Amino acid sequence: MTLEKSFFFGPHKICPTQIFYGSKFAYGLVNLKPIAPGHVLVVSKRPVARFTELTPEEVSDLFISAQHIGRVVEKEFSGDSLSVVVQDGPYAGQTVPHVHIHVIPRRQGDWKNNDEIYDDLNKVDNDDRKPRSALEMAQEANMLREHFPENRC
Numbered sequence: 001m002t003l004e005k006s007f008f009f010g011p012h013k014i015c016p017t018q019i020f021y022g023s024k025f026a027y028g029l030v031n032l033k034p035i036a037p038g039h040v041l042v043v044s045k046r047p048v049a050r051f052t053e054l055t056p057e058e059v060s061d062l063f064i065s066a067q068h069i070g071r072v073v074e075k076e077f078s079g080d081s082l083s084v085v086v087q088d089g090p091y092a093g094q095t096v097p098h099v100h101i102h103v104i105p106r107r108q109g110d111w112k113n114n115d116e117i118y119d120d121l122n123k124v125d126n127d128d129r130k131p132r133s134a135l136e137m138a139q140e141a142n143m144l145r146e147h148f149p150e151n152r153c
């Protein structure tokens with residue numbers, strides 16, 4: 001199923017080809033600058049910046065969505081664990097002021113020191129992190145979308 005509707009992620013208009021998952025209150029998109037293979041984002045459909053602004057129903061749906069998505073990306077990207085991360089507010093590393101969960105497949109030894117993953121998460125504007133092409137992101141979203149036939153956008 002193709003998701004026709006685009007959404008905003010903070011100030012960024014997200015093309016439908018980047019979106020692979022939709023629930024009542026959340027959507028899943030592939031990452032422009034992933035820090036590991038399969039690093040995706042689960043975003044609140046309502047464009048609020050802070051976690052505390054979500055209703056209980058939105059929190060529940062967002063995390064249930066992250067659980068479904070985590071199961072799929074861990075398997076598809078040959079992970080053995082997941083990092084599930086919320087950077088809630090600018091001083092916690094949030095660069096896009098719109099509530100989102102990072103879901104990142106993890107493998108043994110992928111970061112030498114585990115907490116260095118947070119350094120990499122915070123290097124989003126670093127020149128080493130080249131944005132991916134629209135085609136590469138669309139191909140990944142197409143593959144992931146196959147796992148979510150019940151998508152609702």
Ligand code: AMW
Nearest residue numbers: 012030031032033087093094095096124
């Ligand atoms: W934060 O620093 O707000 O916790 O995370 C922002 C995330 O959003 C980063 O992983 C970054 O790569 C990603 N990102 C920024 N702009 C886009 C975009 N247009 N499409 C997809 N991902 C994006």
